[in-house]
Amino acid sequence: MKKLGLILAYSVLLLSSSISWSGDRLDKSKMVELLHGIDLRIRSSGDYKALFYLEQREKDKADLVHEGLVYRRDADEKLIILFTKPKTEAGKGYLRIDKNLWYYDPTVGKWERRTDRERIAGTDSRREDFDQSKLAEEYDPEFVGEEKLGNFNVWVLKLTAKPGVDVAYPVVKFWIDKATSNDLKRQDFALSGRLMRTSYVPKWQKLYSESKKADLWYRQEIRIYDEVEKANSTLVIIRSVDLHPLAENMFTKAWLESKSR
Amino acid sequence: MYQLFLIALRNLAQHSKRTLLLGGAIAGVTALFVFLLCLSSGIHQTMLESATTLSTGHINVAGFYKVTAGQSAPVITQYGKLEEIVKRTLPDLDFLAPRGRGWAKMVSDTGSMQVAIGGIDITHEPGFKRVIHVLDGKLEDLSQPGTILIFKEQAKKLDVKVGDPVVLSAQTTRGVNNTIDVRVVAIAQDIGIMSSWNVFVPDASLKVLDQLNSETTGALLVYIKDLQRIPQDMELLRNAFSAAGYTLMDREAKPFWEKFQSVNREDWTGQKLDLTTWDEEVSFFKWQIAAVDGLMYILIVILLIIISVGIMNSMWIAIRERTREIGTLRAIGMQRLRVLSMFVIEAFTLSFLSTVIGAVVGLALSGLLNISHLNVPQGAEMFLMSNTFKFTLDFGHIVFAMGVITVCTTVVSIIPSIHAARMKPVTAMQHLG
Numbered sequence: 001m002k003k004l005g006l007i008l009a010y011s012v013l014l015l016s017s018s019i020s021w022s023g024d025r026l027d028k029s030k031m032v033e034l035l036h037g038i039d040l041r042i043r044s045s046g047d048y049k050a051l052f053y054l055e056q057r058e059k060d061k062a063d064l065v066h067e068g069l070v071y072r073r074d075a076d077e078k079l080i081i082l083f084t085k086p087k088t089e090a091g092k093g094y095l096r097i098d099k100n101l102w103y104y105d106p107t108v109g110k111w112e113r114r115t116d117r118e119r120i121a122g123t124d125s126r127r128e129d130f131d132q133s134k135l136a137e138e139y140d141p142e143f144v145g146e147e148k149l150g151n152f153n154v155w156v157l158k159l160t161a162k163p164g165v166d167v168a169y170p171v172v173k174f175w176i177d178k179a180t181s182n183d184l185k186r187q188d189f190a191l192s193g194r195l196m197r198t199s200y201v202p203k204w205q206k207l208y209s210e211s212k213k214a215d216l217w218y219r220q221e222i223r224i225y226d227e228v229e230k231a232n233s234t235l236v237i238i239r240s241v242d243l244h245p246l247a248e249n250m251f252t253k254a255w256l257e258s259k260s261r
Numbered sequence: 262m263y264q265l266f267l268i269a270l271r272n273l274a275q276h277s278k279r280t281l282l283l284g285g286a287i288a289g290v291t292a293l294f295v296f297l298l299c300l301s302s303g304i305h306q307t308m309l310e311s312a313t314t315l316s317t318g319h320i321n322v323a324g325f326y327k328v329t330a331g332q333s334a335p336v337i338t339q340y341g342k343l344e345e346i347v348k349r350t351l352p353d354l355d356f357l358a359p360r361g362r363g364w365a366k367m368v369s370d371t372g373s374m375q376v377a378i379g380g381i382d383i384t385h386e387p388g389f390k391r392v393i394h395v396l397d398g399k400l401e402d403l404s405q406p407g408t409i410l411i412f413k414e415q416a417k418k419l420d421v422k423v424g425d426p427v428v429l430s431a432q433t434t435r436g437v438n439n440t441i442d443v444r445v446v447a448i449a450q451d452i453g454i455m456s457s458w459n460v461f462v463p464d465a466s467l468k469v470l471d472q473l474n475s476e477t478t479g480a481l482l483v484y485i486k487d488l489q490r491i492p493q494d495m496e497l498l499r500n501a502f503s504a505a506g507y508t509l510m511d512r513e514a515k516p517f518w519e520k521f522q523s524v525n526r527e528d529w530t531g532q533k534l535d536l537t538t539w540d541e542e543v544s545f546f547k548w549q550i551a552a553v554d555g556l557m558y559i560l561i562v563i564l565l566i567i568i569s570v571g572i573m574n575s576m577w578i579a580i581r582e583r584t585r586e587i588g589t590l591r592a593i594g595m596q597r598l599r600v601l602s603m604f605v606i607e608a609f610t611l612s613f614l615s616t617v618i619g620a621v622v623g624l625a626l627s628g629l630l631n632i633s634h635l636n637v638p639q640g641a642e643m644f645l646m647s648n649t650f651k652f653t654l655d656f657g658h659i660v661f662a663m664g665v666i667t668v669c670t671t672v673v674s675i676i677p678s679i680h681a682a683r684m685k686p687v688t689a690m691q692h693l694g
Binding site: 059060100101110111112113114115116117161166167168169170188190191192194196228229 | 329373430435437439441522525526
């Protein structure tokens, strides 16, 4: 009787383990590879310029739309975000040089050093929504499971910030399309574990980069929903991506100030 | 001199209508001056009491800690050592209170607002209860973790009541997003501009939100026994901290939150101490007090000019009416200086008696309004930092008001008096008017 019980228990264990491993479970190296792949596809080896629209919706406030230009030189980790519209915001901009993010306001003519985790123009968007991606460098992945996200079959990963790395959100949940390996959904959690924002990427675009000799991918549309203030949302649209070389002296305070005049 | 004084009194009594009119005007201006001085003094005192309870000590040992050059936090680390230095250095130290400082977005189900958070240990700050008037809930409950005290206007804006939860969302000193859920345990009466953005949580809860260890706080609020010693004590503390190897920021008469921009622009990391006084921390609305004082003095000067012209005119009339009397007095041997003194003493007597009456009226009015707890209009609450008018009765101010008005009105009487003293006895006696 005792022997029969043992056989039964062993059979159940074997069956359950075969079920848990039968799915397309990703191991750690595969997950890191996946994140690295996203980082690589977004990264531009040459220069990058794009037009963006930033629409901010807040409860009891009029919708606010910003228009601006993003300039990137990923090899040197340089970035400029320059607002061109509306008139009140025109000339304001961010400049990242030497791992410092600076903010310039032409109305006061002063530069302010800001944190790299800055909310861009007070919206729910962050610098990383416009910049190159460093997922593999900043986070440790953990496999959560597989899901169906609309029509897409996705892997769900939980990313935890590596020790000593400063990120805006220490825990991120990622939904990655199995077919394209593009991230389609992202949830950002605060240190306390509270869900802070949910972002959807309904549109990815690619264009051929001469310098990279490969396609450069970018998120053409990002919809960010504030999960703390439920009525707030932000829409980021990237248009007119141009990969031609930019002027050598562009990423300087003087250049941004000159554009603000 | 006594005779001259009697003559002055008799003349004032003889011309009772003129005396009442002029005396009434002087008394009115004095009453207004005393009333405004009591009000101004009351505003200063309310501001000192509210500010030194809500957000600042008499002296603050605070500072900024920068993890990276672009990321500063208004905190001081290892504050136990700083406490020791303060205790060792200040001879007239009353008490010390560590107070957390932070910024967060306070979010309810229906709204949100940006707030400055004070991390407080309510059991160690008895003065807090004197200044905060709780409308709903219990202040004592603020000793429990995960609780919050908000003000009436904030409660209205967020549509919350006692017992409701709100979320505080902020970035830690390393720029990582964090939140805490807190329960509203007390809603307090608004106390001016500071209550529009200040909220209070237990210090331990603020430390959880900002991910600070137990040896880190926002500022040490230092309370001393003699406020006159603030400049000396400040110097003593600066020297003591420098000697102990701390780096001090240059003094700047700004509240700590106005210094973020300049601190973030500077290229340093680590800890720098920033020592400020209570009036530097509330300097952002001191200009409003200065404006009230300025308006008060402009008003008083205008009224003084008007009554001085009145005094002068009345003296001219009196001299004209009494020309023959002056001529007679001069003829029987009264010296010019005595004639001049006679008129000046008359003006002085009128002014002095009127200012005494005016001061009594002004004091009575101030005292009456103090007792009746007259409500401050909502707009004025912003900088008065109180919901009722407070008048402080200061003997020095009363003497000052009386002195200024008496001297001014006496001085303007000198010119007509000189004219009277210069009259030739023969000409004066022949005067027909």
